[in-house]
Amino acid sequence: MTPAIEIEGLKKKYWKGKVVTTEALKGVSLSIPKGEFFALLGPNGAGKTSLISILAGLGTKTEGTVVVNGVSIDKDPDTAKSFIGLVPQEFNFSIFEKVLDIVIDQAGYYGITKAEAMPYAKEILTALGLWEKRNDQAQTLSGGMKRRLMIARALIHKPEILLLDEPTAGVDVELRRSMWEFLKDLNEKGTTILLTTHYLEEAEQLCRRVAIINHGEIIEEGSVKELLGKLHITTVLLDTVESLTEAIMQLLRGEPLVREDENTLKLTLGPGGTMNEAFRKLSSVGVHVTNVRSMGSRLEEVFIQLIEKKDAKDATA
Ligand SMILES: Nc1ncnc2c1ncn2[C@@H]1O[C@H](COP(=O)(O)OP(=O)(O)O)[C@@H](O)[C@H]1O
Ligand SMILES: [Mg+2]
Structure with missing residues (x-):
């Protein structure tokens, strides 16, 4: 079966004038089957947001190929993008707009009319506990509600693949758990999910497979179980x-x-x-x-040990 996401040799360099300031991705390859719940785990600056942005068609890549549902983002970017819903790391809606409008307007980008979008908008806003707030300006929402609004907006066109960039950063523990339940349910109904996180507990609780990224390279990939077993810690x-x-x-x-x-x-x-x-x-x-x-042994220890081992190797190289 065609994978949901197929990344080969992906490189991303950031430039300042003619000088490369950062090599954010140094040749990343990843294959994520349909229906997977996958975590990209890594510390700050590892390259997670760079990778997600390229996948979602927001950022440009320097080298490599990205294929979404069998469609190359170079050959047919619009079709590739239509398969994806993105929950970015930073809030990026207008805080003066009303909750329901933010979700409905997004549907418009995919050619879905307001009348068509409304029933599903109601369903997801209800599931995310935001339906009561539909006529309120986004600025009146709490941080956790804003995050959930971004999830609702990302889902309005019923994408097959949902990308979430650090979805629970800054979200309190209780809310985090209810968001996890929502995402688990969504995944069970068939949506492929790729999330980035630096919370190990999140990867451990939610995901079947994990890739650990550090300094722009995947340093380990496998099931949570495999990673835990690997180092006998x-x-x-x-x-x-x-x-x-x-x-x-x-x-x-x-x-x-x-x-x-x-x-x-x-x-x-x-x-x-x-x-x-x-x-x-x-x-x-x-x-x-x-x-x-x-x-x-906990994933946390495996993670820290892997990253320290890699950093030590880089220091001696
Ligand atoms: N727009 C940018 N211009 C220059 N450097 C950037 C830019 N965005 C990210 N970087 C750098 O690229 C590296 C990876 O960043 P990022 O993808 O945001 O990592 P993460 O999401 O894992 O924290 C970091 O060193 C960061 O400073
Ligand atoms: Mg990031």
């Missing part, structure tokens, strides 16, 4: 007799030990790492461990 909590003062933590600098609270240390063990080394170090600085608790 374990995290344990160590309860200590002594209070973990600033002075003690100074002595432990450079060790894979982080202060969790007054009497608890978090130890992260990479492949081949043993607890013995940590225990030796701790006893040498006079810290006694009374209890060891396992935390299991």
